[in-house]
Each structure stands twice: as structure tokens, then as C-alpha cells.
Amino acid sequence: MRTIARSGIALAAAALTVLGLAACASESPTAPVESVEPSEFPEGSSMAAFAEAGTITIGTKFDQPLFGQMNPGTGQPEGFDIEIGKIIAGRLGIAPEDIEWVETASANREPFIEAGTVDLVIATYTINDARKERVSFAGPYYVAGQSILTLAGNPEGIEGPDDLVGQPVCTVTGSTPEQKLIELGADVIATDTYSNCLEPLRNGAVVAVSTDNVILAGLADQNQGEFEVVGEPFTEEPYGIGLPKDDTEFRMWINDVLEEIAEDGSWEAAWNATAGTVLPPATPPAVDRY
């Protein structure tokens, strides 16, 4: 069932007061690594190739709380996107230690897939038609929505996207929120990573930061009450797994895996261990086989 993140998320983020520093306090569940034979997969398919190689390169975010964040202690990224990646790799017989994680900033996601620098991208990657011309998507595995982050107390009185018209708003280069803000007519200030947007928001150089609500909730949570998410999500951002454009076989296989884990509880376990520590419980969306 598709769920649209509601203002419940905004309430949760605003209601959080003094929370710990570590984004992920609990340990991530280890995705089960199945012992698979490469011959189980169709001959010549990507699945067989990865099972044979015993390793896979996945692009993800290293600086997004809850979904993809590099833990300096372990040297490994952690978050909901990482858990999904581990599950998929597990089905290919690849252990979590054998996954190679590459940092893909928003603007680098399509180039890295096209160039072959990464095999998959699981990085809060919104599915849209423009991107489908360059890469293909399995999933969605979660549906977020674009929302707005302001200083706590909302000094500018921003209620919704219409209040952003003509105002300076910060977001990240190469993301769908950037496109949406340009369409709206806001004065878009774009940078490489979301953390760069927070300081201008503090200084008043921008009136708001706008991106997916789950990312904003994570940022608000980390900064202990300085910021709040306002208004309702005003778009739908289905997160998908990016892979090379013509690999339909691999895409359908990943869709099969996603449907399985939606049924058997692994999706919920992954959510509760990572994003669910801050955000309310969610349900997996239906996959889109196009």
C-alpha cells in the first residue's frame, strides 16, 4: 500500500527535544546471506555475474541521516538505503563486508551508473521520467515527499510551497527538489550536500531548505531543536534503486526481491532498525514494473 508521509513526520521531528548525537543507536540487523550458486541464476545475467564475482559496488549517500550516513567509527555507511542494499546483496550470496560502498552525491548518480563506476545506486534516488531516459529503476522501496525546513518557530511564517516563490531556498544540485523549486519560481541556491545548507539557513541567507521530508526530519533531529519541518509534503518522491538502463532482467529480479521482503517482514525490520528510530513506522509501497 502506498503511503504518503504525513505531517506526523513533521510533528515527530518537532516534538523531539534532546536526542542523542548518534543517528543510529541500535545495531543494524545483518541481512541474511544466502548460499547461492551462480548457476541458480539465468546464464549470462547480471545476477550470475555478481554471484560469481562475490562482490558488488553500490553507490549511496554518506551524509544523509537515517538513510545513508558514513559512521566514522566503523568506517562503513549505515542507514535504511544501506540495509536494502545488504538484503539484495545477500540474495546474490554476497556478504555485507564484500559490498563496496561508493559515495554518490545527488549530482553524480546518473553519471556513475552510466560510466559503470557503480553497479547499483541506492541513495534516496527519486524515480522520474527524465531520469528513466538515462538509467532504469527497480522499486520504489519507499515513498517520501518534498517538504520545507525552517528555523524552529518558523520566523518567516512559511506555510507551504507558495510562500517560497521569489525567496532564496537552499537545496542540492542535481536533485528533483531542485527542479521543483525552479518550476515554482523560488530563488534556488544549490550546493553539493545538504549539510552545506544548514549554515545559510542559520544566518538567514536563505529562508528555507527544501528536499525530501525524511531527509529534513533527519537533519532536524540531529540539530536538537534548531530547525523544524513545516507544512505538508507537496510532492511524491518514490525512492528507487538505480541501475543501468538496459538491464531489464536484473531490474525484474530486484523487483521480485523487493516484493518478497515487503511480505516477509525484512523491510519492516530494516526500517525499524534505521529510519524508524526517528520516523514513525512505515509500510512498503508496491513496486512499479514498467
Next chain:
Amino acid sequence: MQAVIDNLPLLLEGFGMTLLLLVVSGAAALLIGVVAAVMRISPVPSLRWVATGYTELLRNTPLTLVFAFCIFVVPSLGVRIDFLPLALVALTAYTSPFVAEALRSGFNGVPVGQAEAARSIGLGFGQILRLVILPQALRMSVPPLINVLIALTKNTSVAGGFFIVELVATGRQLANANGNAVIEILLAVAILYLVITVTLGLVAGRVEKGLRVLR
């Protein structure tokens, strides 16, 4: 190719921003560099130390950190300044020590006899500098100064990561939007940079030739 032609106005906008960054911070860096270079050879020890400290600190700091300071730390100190002036300050501060070094090599190139002769006819420090040393030193510094300006042209690209939409940032945006034309777009950006740097190089060559005749 089509992608480049379609987006030419955007590319030229970025080019204009790069030129703006180059001209304004170049001029400011030349001014501050001259002041710093003079301070380094002045008779007042404290001025010498200040100039040396400033030069050494900025020459050993990566430009990205200087930018990070100007764009993130400075606004938090209370003053609300736009990103563009902050970027100009960052570029000027970073380039001025290199200007000072180029001028110092110019100073060292002036024959010692010139200064001695000036001293022996009774000129003071300021007069020696103004009438005898600086004119000659500036002429000899022109090739290294042009190199500093060429480096500055390329350093403006760092501003792209700090909220300024200059040529490389524009190129990245376009390369993302037109994934099948990445090579053409990046080549177009490279050619636009070469327009500036090759021109500067040619100017340096002409100036050098002219000065050789003078001497």
C-alpha cells in the same frame, strides 16, 4: 553539439561570472599584494613579520578552506553579506600572497647597484621605492604576475562548490541535464577557459618582448 548550442546563453552567463570573479579579485589582489610586498622589505620589523605571517598562512592553506571560512564562518559572526562579495574576498585573500611573491622575485631581480646608487645620492626609503625600485621591479614581475592571474582564472572554478554559479558549476548542471552530451559540454567549458588563459599568455609574451626592447 546541439546541447552546447541550445545552452549557449547559460554557458556564457557562467563565463561572465568567471570573468567578473577574475577581474575584481585580480585587481584587489594586485593592490594588496603590492602592499604586502612593500611591507616585507620595509624597515619596520613588525610590518615585516605581519606580512610574512600573512603570506605563509595563506600560501599553505588550500583554497577550499579559505572559501569555507568566508562562506560559512564569516556570516555567522553577525554580518549579513551576499555570497558573491564573500567569494571575491576569499579569492583576493588567497591570490594576494602569490602576487607578493611574484613582486618579491621582481625586487630581487633589480640590480643591487640601483638601490646603492639611489642611497648614495641621499634618497629616503619611500623615494627609493617609488622612483627607482618599483618601476623596475614591476616590469620584471610581469611574467610571474601573469602566471598568477592565469592561476586565479582557474581558481575561480572552486567558487562553484560554494554557491556561486560560475562556468564549471554551469557545466556540471548542464552535463547532468544532458547525459548524452557530457563530452561536448565539458569541452565547451574547457575552450571558454582557454580563451581567457591563452589570451593572458599571449599578453604576457607581448609585454615581455616590449620590455626587453626597453632595457
Next chain:
Amino acid sequence: MTSVLYDAPGPRARRLSLVVSLVAAVVLLALFGALIAALAAPRVSGGVTVPGLFDPSRWDIFGEATTWRAIWGGVVGTLSAAGLAAVLAILLGMVISLLRSARTRWITVPITIVLEFIRGVPVLLMMLFILLVLSTGQYWAVVGALALYNGAIIGEALRAGLDSLPRGQREAGLSIGLSPLRTRLAIEFPQAFRQMTPIIVAQLVVLLKDTSLGYIVGYSDILRVMMNNLSSFYGNRYLFSLFFVCLAVYLVINFTVSFIARYLSRRLA
């Protein structure tokens, strides 16, 4: 040179010098003090008071070993890219200087055009180009761009060094039966290197600083690890503290490299 410009200071000049020093010191201390005060003041943002920069709560992450291990990882990233790029740049510089001094124009003209291109294009752009077009990983994009650019500059320096050698050296080498290439390698290059060491080492320091440009391809060098990864993991509150520590790390590394460079050039001179 400097002492030639002015007489030894007499009593009046010394007093003037003292006054100027005091004024300069006061001005600088005032500016510095204002900066420290502004940083130390707590800021109110969004109804929450964020403590000033010198509050322990802004620095507590530096007491944890994991922070320093992550920083060390960034240092390793920077040094490994810079080290390999430096070696490649020197090798490339040697090749380029040989090509530039070739006798036929079929070689010198194309190589000059390529060199103009490399020297006129920002290193950032070259990193992007190598990453997107040649689809290498991030590490090789950074190393490749740095090696190409600095190789071109070192090549120029070496060529100037080769040109400035007395012609007798080359003639002597040829007259004892060495081939032109071996003459260059065995006789001319060592001398050119000795002469150009200060310039080459200065260029290597620039190379080290330029590794921080790897952010554009997402390479994990010191800057990216500290200002992006650590600041987003521990929270934006630590951004300023991380900035100052990052600055300190770079200064330490650069001063050390410059010091080694000066020591080496004195030993070799």
C-alpha cells in the same frame, strides 16, 4: 637587498618604528579579539541557544578515538593520492621536457598545443572530465588530473633547466659515444633536477593542496571527511570546530612538506 634600501635606524627612526609596531599590534589584537569574541558568543537560532565556539560541548567529539581515526583515514586518502600523483607528475614532466626539446617540429608543435590545453584548464574540470568520460574511479580521476597538470608544469621547469645547462655538457656526453637519449638521462637530467629543485618542490606543495579539489568527484580526502562526513554524522554544531581542526591539519602537513623541501634543497645545493 633589503638592507640596501635604508640606513641603519637612528634614535628617531627607532622610536617611529616602535610606535608603528605598537599601533599595528594593537590593531591586530583588537581584530583578533573581536573575532574570538564573536565566535565565543552563543548564538540564538530558531529559538534554541547554540553555545559559543569555546564551549566544551562543541569540542567533545575530539575526545573520541573514532573521530581521530576518521581524520587519519582522510589524511591517508590525501597523502596517498598526492604521493602517487607526485611520482607520476615527475615522470610525466621528464617525458614532456624530452618531447619539448625534440628536434623535429612534428613532435614539438602538437606537444605544445596539448600542454597549453592542460595548463589553461582548471584542475577541477580535468578531474570531472576524467571521471565522467574515461569512467575511472574517483581515486584515479584525482590522481590523473593532478599528475597531468603538475606534470605539465614540472615539464616546463625541467625544460628551462635543460636549456640553461652549458652546451658543453651535452657535447661531452655525445663525444664519448653515448646516444642522445642516454646523454640526456645520465648527464643533463640530474643537473637540471638539481637546479630546478626549489620550483619542483614548490609545485609538489601545490599538488598536495589541490587534492582538496577532489570534492567535486566525491573523493574522501581530509576536507571531505571532516567537513562533510564527520559534520553530517555528528551534527552541524561541530562544523566550525571541525573547520579549525581541518585547517590545523593542513597547515601542519604543508609546513612539514615545505620544511622537508627546504632541507633537501639546502642539502643538494
